[in-house]
Amino acid sequence: xxADIITIGDELLIGQTINTNAAWIGQQLSLSGIAIGRSTxxxxxxxxxxxxxxxxxxxxxxxxxxxxxGPTKDDITKQTLCExxxxxxxxxxxxxxxxxxxxxxRGKEMLPSNYQQAELPKSCIVLDNFVGTASxxxxxxxxxxxxxxxxxxxxxxxxxxxxxxxxxxxxFSVKGMYxxxxxxxxxxESFLAQKIEDWENRIYADGLALAYLPSPGVxxxxxxxxxxxxxxERIDRYFRxxxxxxxxYVYGRNGVSIFEVVGQLLREKRQTLSTVESCTGxxxxxxFVAQPGASDFLQGGIVSYSNEVKExxxxxxxxxxxxxGAVSEQTVVEMALGGQRKFKTDYCIAVSGIAGxxxxxxxxxxxxxxxxxxxxxxxxxxxxxxGTDRGRNLEMTTLAAANVLRRxxxxxx
Amino acid sequence: xxADIITIGDELLIGQTINTNAAWIGQQLSLSGIAIGRSTxxxxxxxxxxxxxxxxxxxxxxxxxxxxxGPTKDDITKQTLCExxxxxxxxxxxxxxxxxxxxxxRGKEMLPSNYQQAELPKSCIVLDNFVGTASxxxxxxxxxxxxxxxxxxxxxxxxxxxxxxxxxxxxFSVKGMYxxxxxxxxxxESFLAQKIEDWENRIYADGLALAYLPSPGVxxxxxxxxxxxxxxERIDRYFRxxxxxxxxYVYGRNGVSIFEVVGQLLREKRQTLSTVESCTGxxxxxxFVAQPGASDFLQGGIVSYSNEVKExxxxxxxxxxxxxGAVSEQTVVEMALGGQRKFKTDYCIAVSGIAGxxxxxxxxxxxxxxxxxxxxxxxxxxxxxxGTDRGRNLEMTTLAAANVLRRxxxxxx
Numbered sequence: 001x002x003a004d005i006i007t008i009g010d011e012l013l014i015g016q017t018i019n020t021n022a023a024w025i026g027q028q029l030s031l032s033g034i035a036i037g038r039s040t041x042x043x044x045x046x047x048x049x050x051x052x053x054x055x056x057x058x059x060x061x062x063x064x065x066x067x068x069x070g071p072t073k074d075d076i077t078k079q080t081l082c083e084x085x086x087x088x089x090x091x092x093x094x095x096x097x098x099x100x101x102x103x104x105x106r107g108k109e110m111l112p113s114n115y116q117q118a119e120l121p122k123s124c125i126v127l128d129n130f131v132g133t134a135s136x137x138x139x140x141x142x143x144x145x146x147x148x149x150x151x152x153x154x155x156x157x158x159x160x161x162x163x164x165x166x167x168x169x170x171x172f173s174v175k176g177m178y179x180x181x182x183x184x185x186x187x188x189e190s191f192l193a194q195k196i197e198d199w200e201n202r203i204y205a206d207g208l209a210l211a212y213l214p215s216p217g218v219x220x221x222x223x224x225x226x227x228x229x230x231x232x233e234r235i236d237r238y239f240r241x242x243x244x245x246x247x248x249y250v251y252g253r254n255g256v257s258i259f260e261v262v263g264q265l266l267r268e269k270r271q272t273l274s275t276v277e278s279c280t281g282x283x284x285x286x287x288f289v290a291q292p293g294a295s296d297f298l299q300g301g302i303v304s305y306s307n308e309v310k311e312x313x314x315x316x317x318x319x320x321x322x323x324x325g326a327v328s329e330q331t332v333v334e335m336a337l338g339g340q341r342k343f344k345t346d347y348c349i350a351v352s353g354i355a356g357x358x359x360x361x362x363x364x365x366x367x368x369x370x371x372x373x374x375x376x377x378x379x380x381x382x383x384x385x386x387g388t389d390r391g392r393n394l395e396m397t398t399l400a401a402a403n404v405l406r407r408x409x410x411x412x413x
Numbered sequence: 414x415x416a417d418i419i420t421i422g423d424e425l426l427i428g429q430t431i432n433t434n435a436a437w438i439g440q441q442l443s444l445s446g447i448a449i450g451r452s453t454x455x456x457x458x459x460x461x462x463x464x465x466x467x468x469x470x471x472x473x474x475x476x477x478x479x480x481x482x483g484p485t486k487d488d489i490t491k492q493t494l495c496e497x498x499x500x501x502x503x504x505x506x507x508x509x510x511x512x513x514x515x516x517x518x519r520g521k522e523m524l525p526s527n528y529q530q531a532e533l534p535k536s537c538i539v540l541d542n543f544v545g546t547a548s549x550x551x552x553x554x555x556x557x558x559x560x561x562x563x564x565x566x567x568x569x570x571x572x573x574x575x576x577x578x579x580x581x582x583x584x585f586s587v588k589g590m591y592x593x594x595x596x597x598x599x600x601x602e603s604f605l606a607q608k609i610e611d612w613e614n615r616i617y618a619d620g621l622a623l624a625y626l627p628s629p630g631v632x633x634x635x636x637x638x639x640x641x642x643x644x645x646e647r648i649d650r651y652f653r654x655x656x657x658x659x660x661x662y663v664y665g666r667n668g669v670s671i672f673e674v675v676g677q678l679l680r681e682k683r684q685t686l687s688t689v690e691s692c693t694g695x696x697x698x699x700x701f702v703a704q705p706g707a708s709d710f711l712q713g714g715i716v717s718y719s720n721e722v723k724e725x726x727x728x729x730x731x732x733x734x735x736x737x738g739a740v741s742e743q744t745v746v747e748m749a750l751g752g753q754r755k756f757k758t759d760y761c762i763a764v765s766g767i768a769g770x771x772x773x774x775x776x777x778x779x780x781x782x783x784x785x786x787x788x789x790x791x792x793x794x795x796x797x798x799x800g801t802d803r804g805r806n807l808e809m810t811t812l813a814a815a816n817v818l819r820r821x822x823x824x825x826x
Contacts, residue, residue, distance in 0.1 A: 013449040015440030016626070019432055022454070027428030036426040038461075039454040041435070048451075213429065275695070275716065281702025282688070282695020285716045289694025292770055292803060300722035302715060303688065303698045309713035309756065343722065357705055390705060 001172050002035040004056035008049065008067035008077065009151060012041045021066050021156055032165055033177040033226060034062065044068045049080045053146065061144050062168055064160075067151030069134040078121065078137075081148060085139050087123035092135075095126060099133050127163040131155050136163055145171060178228050181213075182221040182239050184249040185258055185403045189214045192221075192249070196242065203238060216392050217399035218258075247412045251403065258402045259287045265409050266297035266347075273405070274343035275301035276314050276335040278326065278352040279369065283398050299343045304335065314338035327352050327364055329372075329381045336372035336379050347408070348374040349401050356390045367393055371401045373408045380408055414585050416442050417469035418452040421462065421480035421490065422564060425454045434479050434569055445578055446590040446639065447475065457481045462493045466559065474557050475581055477573075480564030482547040491534065491550075494561060498552050500536035505548075508539060512546050540576040544568050549576060558584060591641050593648050594626075595634040595655060597662040598671055598816045602627045605634075605662070609655065616651060629805050630812035631671075660825045664816065671815045672700045678822050679710035679760075686818070687756035688714035689727050689748040691739065691765040692782065696811045712756045717748065727751035740765045740777055742785075742794045749787035749794075760821070761787040762814050769803045780806055784814045786821045793821055 005025050011017040022039045029036055037060040042048050044067070056063040068077035082088050096118035103110045117133050120126055127136030127147070132155040137148045145168065149159045169176050184192060189212050193200070203210050203223065208231070213220040223238060225231030243250045252261045266273055275285045285301040288294050302313050307326055310316040315338040316331055324330040335350035353369030360366035367386040372379055382404050386393045407413075418438050424430040435452045442449055450473040455461050457480070469476040481490035495501050509531035516523045530546050533539055540549030540560070545568040550561045558581065562572045582589050597605060602625050606613070616623050616636065621644070626633040636651060638644030656663045665674045679686055688698045698714040701707050715726050720739055723729040728751040729744055737743040748763035766782030773779035780799040785792055795817050799806045820826075 012436075013439050013452055014443035015436035015438070016624075018436040019452075023425075023428035023431040025428070026426050030427035036456075039426055039432075041452040043449075052451075211429075277695065279702070281699045281707065281711070282690065282697070282714060282716060283699035283702070284695070285718070286694045286696035286699050286807075289692070289696070289716075289718070289768075290804065290807065294694065295718060298694070298716075298718045300716045300718050300726065301695060303695060303702075303711075303713045305698075305702070305708060305711045305713050313713065313755070342726070355702075391703065394699075394703065 001061045001174065002037040002059075003029050003062040003064060003168075004037045004060040005029075005039040006052055006056055006063060006065040007039070007041045007151070008044050008065065009041070010043050012067075013043055021151060021153060024153070024157065025064055025066070025160060028160055028165060029064075031177060031179055031224075032169060033174050034168070034172075044076055046076055046080050046083075049077065050084055053080075053084050057141065057144050057146060061172060063144070063146040064164065065146065065148045066156050069148065069150040077148065078119075081124070081137060081139065082121050085121065085123055085141065085146075087121045089119040090122045092118055092120050092126060095120060095128075095135055098128065098130075102133055127159055129155055129159055131158045138164075138167065175226065175228050178225045178231050178235070180223055180232075180235050180239060181254050182223075182242060182250060183252045183254075183256060183258070184219050184221065184246070185217060185251055185399055187219065187246075187249045189219050192219055195246070199238070199241060206234070208235065208238070217396045220255075247410070248403075248407055251406060257291070258399060258406065260291050262402050262406050262409070263288060263291055263294060263297060265406065267293070269409070271297065271346035271409075272299050272343075273297050274299050274339045274345040274348045276339035276348060276350040277301065277303050278305060278310070278335070278350075279355045280351055280394055280397050280401075281305060283394055284349060284351065284401050287398050287402070299345050302339060302342070310335060314342065325364070327354055327368060327370055329370055329383070332370040332372035333379050333381050336374035336381075340374040346376055347405060349405055350374075351397055351401050353384075353386075353393070353397060355393045355397075356388055369393070369397050369400070371397070371404050373401075373405050375408050380404070414474045414587065415448040415450045415472075416475040416477060416581075417450045417473040418442075419465055419469055419476060419478045420452070420454045420564070421457050421478065422454070423456050425480075426456055434564060434566060437566070437570065438477055438479070438573060441573055441578060442477075444590060444592055444637075445582060446587050447581070447585075457489055459489060459493050459496075462490065463497055466493075466497050470554065470557050470559060474585060476557070476559040477577065478559065478561045479569050482561065482563040490561065491532075494537070494550060494552065495534045498534065498536055498554065498559075500534045502532040503535045505531055505533050505539060508533060508541075508548055511541065511543075515546055540572055542568055542572055544571045551577075551580065588639070588641050591638045591644050591648070593636055593645075593652060594667045595636075595652050595663060596665045596667075596669060596671070597632045597634065597659070598630060598664055598812055600632065600659075600662045602632050605632055608659070612651070612654060619647070621648065621651070630809045633668075660823070661816075661820055664819060670704070671812060671819065673704050675815050675819050675822070676701060676704055676707060676710060678819065680706070682822070684710065684759035684822075685712050685756075686710050687712050687752045687758040687761045689752035689761060689763040690714065690716050691718060691723070691748070691763075692768045693764055693807055693810050693814075694718060696807055697762060697764065697814050700811050700815070712758050715752060715755070723748060727755065738777070740767055740781060740783055742783055742796070745783040745785035746792050746794050749785035749792055753787040759789055760818060762818055763787075764810055764814050766797075766799075766806070766810055768806045768810075769801055782806070782810045782813070784810070784817050786814075786818050788821050793817070 125138040134150040136159045139146045209224040211222040223235045282303045304310040316334040332350045339348035350372045356366035369384040372381040538551040547563040549572045552559045622637040624635040695716045717723040729747040745763045752761035763785045769779035782797040785794040
């Protein structure tokens with residue numbers, strides 16, 4: 001069986017809004033084991049909607065429609081649904097009660113258009129929306145299903161997760177798939193694939209599916225079983241193999257950020273962190289601060305963008321800067337030790353690099369980054385060579401620095 | 414006339430890649446005055462591609478197809494194009510030369526699949542790709558046009574901008590539209606609309622179109638003229654009215670970032686900047702560093718996440734912290750002055766706030782942020798009340814702080 005996705009809205013067609021809904025729905029369907037036929041974006045004209053419904057139901061057993069259900073413009077989609085399925089609108093008393101409660105809870109006044117949101121097609125199954133006022137609608141025709149849900153992303157996601165997906169899996173007797181994701185940092189997709197070739201072959205021989213999901217600095221591995229949750233333990237065992245073999249790269253599971261992982265390690269050990277950042281200009285500490293509760297471990301940091309600040313604030317020797325330069329092992333080591341001393345923290349991360357686009361030399365090209373981590377009994381330094389794009393270099397440096405710290409905390413070579 | 418967009422690729426259907434290409438193409442077409450019929454995403458099966466070509470050319474005068482042209486998988490799209498347009502592949506000598514130069518310049522070896530990229534349909538006009546190896550193809554059939562271009566975003570954008578759009582505007586005799594954008598910070602969409610109501614009415618009476626493009630912390634105003642570039646001066650005059658009336662909100666034009674604007678001001682005045690950040694944890698200095706050449710003005714900064722660092726490193730009095738708390742006018746003023754003194758800079762930005770989700774009180778709720786800017790002859794402080802979302806609060810604080818500094822530099826009340 002396969003599904004079609006229809007997204008309604010001029011703002012999508014003219015690119016004012018990027019169609020993240022279609023991507024998210026495609027991902028969820030595909031993760032549930034349902035193939036996707038087509039994904040179509042249309043304007044909210046009646047004939048266009050009718051045509052698109054016919055074409056999609058002709059092609060696919062399940063059609064998911066989002067958009068065109070807001071209080072100001074729901075008439076056309078709902079009326080068109082009525083016309084297509086040969087039914088009419090009726091006031092659904094229980095939906096009205098739910099909408100009234102929704103407004104009462106928020107102390108807001110209901111507008112006439114909100115009352116109309118309780119009028120829904122007679123022949124559909126209403127899918128309750130507990131995070132908004134536009135209900136979902138589930139229609140059946142000749143054994144095929146068309147579902148209409150609102151386009152507001154968090155309402156769409158709630159209805160998909162709680163109503164549409166479970167109902168669709170049951171209706172079409174699709175056995176949901178089971179997934180887990182392993183997070184890696186510091187190794188490219190192709191190098192990783194080379195390292196884990198044998199493991200990967202065993203995965204396939206065992207009937208599991210593997211996907212590499214790369215993004216700058218992080219590659220996720222997703223294992224999928226068609227047998228569903230009964231394979232949970234088997235997948236867990238496969239991932240544990242990689243966790244044990246490559247603890248330097250593997251930092252967590254299922255979408256966790258490396259800053260969260262490191263923050264949690266520091267929290268558990270009741271240890272503290274400071275930063276001394278040159279090229280990233282505060283981006284590393286900001287990444288830790290992006291998570292709630294960073295004050296449990298983060299004391300503070302220095303943005304030592306100029307050499308003067310490196311000397312006066314962090315205590316880097318001017319002789320070190322003169323002899324080895326700002327982007328060098330010697331300088332980042334002094335930066336890390338200076339930050340650790342200044343902030344009296346267990347750990348201090350220091351980075352210095354040439355982010356680009358200018359400032360590179362033959363000996364020290366754009367993309368060269370030195371990172372040091374001072375720890376309770378010493379200091380380690382690592383050298384990285386990233387690419388030529390400034391933004392990407394800063395992002396990669398931030399992630400790599402967090403991983404150096406993680407490895408130092410866990411004593412991973 | 415209208416255009417259809419077809420994006421080919423399983424990674425788009427299953428949501429592994431968000432379809433930013435369709436959004437960007439829709440935006441460019443719409444900005445050029447070409448309406449969009451449908452946007453369809455399909456897998457790269459031959460029959461599916463053929464069907465979709467027919468349907469789209471049936472509906473729209475112009476069809477833009479992206480994807481399916483990489484060196485590893487271009488066969489199917491190119492072969493399918495040949496079948497659809499009744500032509501065959503031939504080796505294009507000039508394209509081969511261009512591909513060979515492309516590889517020579519990068520010192521990389523050509524693979525057999527790269528040679529095949531010089532084989533293109535006989536009947537098409539080849540659109541030269543100077544940033545990659547897959548050429549664009551322009552087909553004509555019964556006065557309608559189908560264009561096939563690669564899906565790699567920067568290759569797609571280069572071909573769209575340099576080849577497809579100019580050719581399409583000429584072919585269909587569409588007069589390109591003219592746009593300019595005005596950037597505002599620190600005022601919400603509806604408040605802004607209220608303030609500029611009269612101006613907006615004059616805009617409409619004058620036959621221009623206005624769009625509000627809101628994002629967290631920044632609202633862009635886009636003015637569009639159907640008469641094309643001849644209206645450039647008129648639009649400029651309208652924008653100058655707003656620049657003069659609301660210099661506190663309006664910070665630039667056409668997509669410029671506020672950090673770039675402030676950086677440029679500092680560069681011109683040869684003045685320097687430092688930061689003392691609490692809640693943003695380094696995010697403000699990192700935002701300045703994201704642009705090349707930040708070392709021209711940024712000396713350094715302190716991430717004063719703990720009170721201890723505020724006292725020891727920035728010289729905030731413990732009495733101030735005890736009496737007024739870390740999130741107060743008094744504390745941020747001492748932070749800004751302390752940073753200015755420490756780093757010997759002309760300006761210092763300091764922020765302290767409650768980013769959430771926890772830590773709010775009735776008196777100081779989540780979202781409260783104080784920002785101070787020390788300048789050569791004093792210090793100013795501003796209070797902000799943002800929302801409940803931590804990530805959004807940090808983003809809003811970073812933008813607002815840059816705007817406070819901009820206003821201080823330009824002496825705008």
